[in-house]
Amino acid sequence: MSQSQSLQLNAVENQPLFEQNELPPQFNLEQFINYQIASLQGLSAVQQAMAKAQKPFSGVSVSTLAKTLNDVDLSKPLADFPAVLDELKSVYLDHAVYFHHPRYMAHLNCPVTYPAVVAEHIIAAINTSVDTWDQSAGATLIEQKLIDWTCQKADFPSTADGVFTSGGTQSNLMAMLVAREVAVERYAPGHEVKLQGLPAIASRFRIYCSEVAHFSIQKAAALLGLGYDAVVPVATNSKMQMDLDALKTAVSTSKAQGELPIAVVITAGTTDFGSIDPINDIALLAKQEQLWCHVDGAYGGGLLVSENHRNALNGIEKVDSITIDYHKSFMQPVSCSAFLLSNKRYFSHITLYADYLNPLAEAGNGVPNLVDKSLQTTRRFDALKLWLTLRTIGEAPLGYAFDKVIGLARQTHIVLNDHPDFEVINYPELSALVFRFAPADLQTDPDLLDALNLHVRSTFLKTGEAMIARTKVGGRHYLKFTLLNALCQLSDIRAVIDQISDIAWQAYKQEQV
Numbered sequence: 001m002s003q004s005q006s007l008q009l010n011a012v013e014n015q016p017l018f019e020q021n022e023l024p025p026q027f028n029l030e031q032f033i034n035y036q037i038a039s040l041q042g043l044s045a046v047q048q049a050m051a052k053a054q055k056p057f058s059g060v061s062v063s064t065l066a067k068t069l070n071d072v073d074l075s076k077p078l079a080d081f082p083a084v085l086d087e088l089k090s091v092y093l094d095h096a097v098y099f100h101h102p103r104y105m106a107h108l109n110c111p112v113t114y115p116a117v118v119a120e121h122i123i124a125a126i127n128t129s130v131d132t133w134d135q136s137a138g139a140t141l142i143e144q145k146l147i148d149w150t151c152q153k154a155d156f157p158s159t160a161d162g163v164f165t166s167g168g169t170q171s172n173l174m175a176m177l178v179a180r181e182v183a184v185e186r187y188a189p190g191h192e193v194k195l196q197g198l199p200a201i202a203s204r205f206r207i208y209c210s211e212v213a214h215f216s217i218q219k220a221a222a223l224l225g226l227g228y229d230a231v232v233p234v235a236t237n238s239k240m241q242m243d244l245d246a247l248k249t250a251v252s253t254s255k256a257q258g259e260l261p262i263a264v265v266i267t268a269g270t271t272d273f274g275s276i277d278p279i280n281d282i283a284l285l286a287k288q289e290q291l292w293c294h295v296d297g298a299y300g301g302g303l304l305v306s307e308n309h310r311n312a313l314n315g316i317e318k319v320d321s322i323t324i325d326y327h328k329s330f331m332q333p334v335s336c337s338a339f340l341l342s343n344k345r346y347f348s349h350i351t352l353y354a355d356y357l358n359p360l361a362e363a364g365n366g367v368p369n370l371v372d373k374s375l376q377t378t379r380r381f382d383a384l385k386l387w388l389t390l391r392t393i394g395e396a397p398l399g400y401a402f403d404k405v406i407g408l409a410r411q412t413h414i415v416l417n418d419h420p421d422f423e424v425i426n427y428p429e430l431s432a433l434v435f436r437f438a439p440a441d442l443q444t445d446p447d448l449l450d451a452l453n454l455h456v457r458s459t460f461l462k463t464g465e466a467m468i469a470r471t472k473v474g475g476r477h478y479l480k481f482t483l484l485n486a487l488c489q490l491s492d493i494r495a496v497i498d499q500i501s502d503i504a505w506q507a508y509k510q511e512q513v
């Protein structure tokens with residue numbers, strides 16, 4: 001059987017599609033028709049699965065799905081591509097979690113634009129790696145242009161630069177890496193961490209972030225040899241924003257103890273509450289205290305293109321570095337993120353010159369090798385997704401969509417506040433709300449409330465009717481909505497709130513918890 005026929009023809013029953021000594025089906029012009037057919041078959045499988053997904057999740061249990069997967073023998077390929085897709089339905093598509101569904105309101109996962117999905121096809125088809133110019137050419141310039149665009153949106157100075165990353169976790173790691181290197185330069189001049197490892201004094205370095213900042217800051221500190229304990233959690237105010245006085249106290253307490261404050265992380269959009277720390281005030285304090293000032297805008301970065309709420313990021317232009325997750329608030333498929341530096345010279349801390357990739361001799365001679373700015377080497381051309389989105393619809397609709405979900409969250413806040421069964425923690429600065437089932441009659445029994453709220457969340461996980469998240473506040477269990485789908489209606493939210501209430505009351509009455 002020739003390769004060009006192989007994917008089109010239904011092979012004879014039980015006869016493997018490919019012989020052992022056949023070459024794999026390459027993506028090339030000769031195979032293009034097969035790719036087109038297979039693509040349409042693949043897309044049609046997705047279409048069917050999405051049409052079938054009346055709920056965001058089937059509610060499948062781990063054990064059921066694991067059993068289906070156990071039955072797959074990877075050494076025995078299936079007869080034809082439609083059969084492969086059929087199997088994919090049972091192991092994945094029928095039971096995926098669908099972020100485009102209006103009743104998906106759990107985590108920071110967004111619906112995506114379809115130009116970005118087309119971009120994923122193109123990214124894989126060309127398979128560019130954006131590490132060096134000689135592996136990417138135009139892709140390097142496209143990425144650079146989007147980085148410049150994002151820097152401009154942040155009102156960063158002309159010295160700014162950035163790079164696409166795999167996500168906020170990596171961007172935050174890069175920020176903390178630069179912060180650590182700057183601190184070493186200051187406190188252990190002449191010491192080269194790249195060559196010698198950490199100087200002893202690094203054990204006194206301290207990083208400040210709010211107590212509700214993202215866990216990736218601690219993770220970064222651990223990876224950088226500073227340890228979790230180097231991260232000082234700073235108390236938040238009633239709006240879940242870092243409390244400026246608490247920050248000042250934390251810094252001066254550290255100093256009195258002989259510790260060395262090196263960095264502060266401003267969260268612009270905390271993962272649980274969407275709260276935005278006071279950017280201007282913290283940036284000013286950071287300057288006075290000579291702290292590296294990083295904004296974790298993984299969630300709130302979307303405000304850069306918002307018409308109504310851009311001012312919530314005022315002051316961002318003053319900071320040293322920014323994390324942006326286009327895959328959270330710019331409707332891009334995972335992964336699509338960036339790390340920005342106000343002054344590009346700090347990328348020298350990330351650069352490691354390797355002769356075969358980016359010889360020092362070529363640095364600064366006009367051949368851009370993005371690997372100089374990245375922790376990754378081979379790297380996907382994720383920028384193309386944002387590029388096709390912006391070239392198709394421009395930035396305004398992205399901002400409009402984000403504004404819309406913020407509006408929806410604020411309406412939801414009113415609904416929850418007015419509802420006798422619920423207690424809501426935060427007024428949403430962005431689109432996340434933390435609340436719990438807590439009718440007045442039951443409030444005397446916090447353990448019961450915990451159990452009921454946990455029961456609600458696990459019930460949804462079993463029915464898949466809606467996907468909501470949970471979190472802990474003050475040691476107690478809460479529920480969380482993260483709204484990122486502008487097609488979600490208040491009626492969807494009201495329906496889910498009613499379901500939550502029904503589930504909880506029923507469990508209470510039947511003493512299920």
Ligand SMILES: *Cc1c(COP(=O)(O)O)cnc(C)c1O
Pocket residue numbers: 108166167168169170172213214216267269270271296297298299325337
């Ligand atoms: C999601 C998130 C991160 C981590 O980003 P990933 O893209 O998941 O790696 C970091 N900070 C905040 C505030 C986040 O919400």
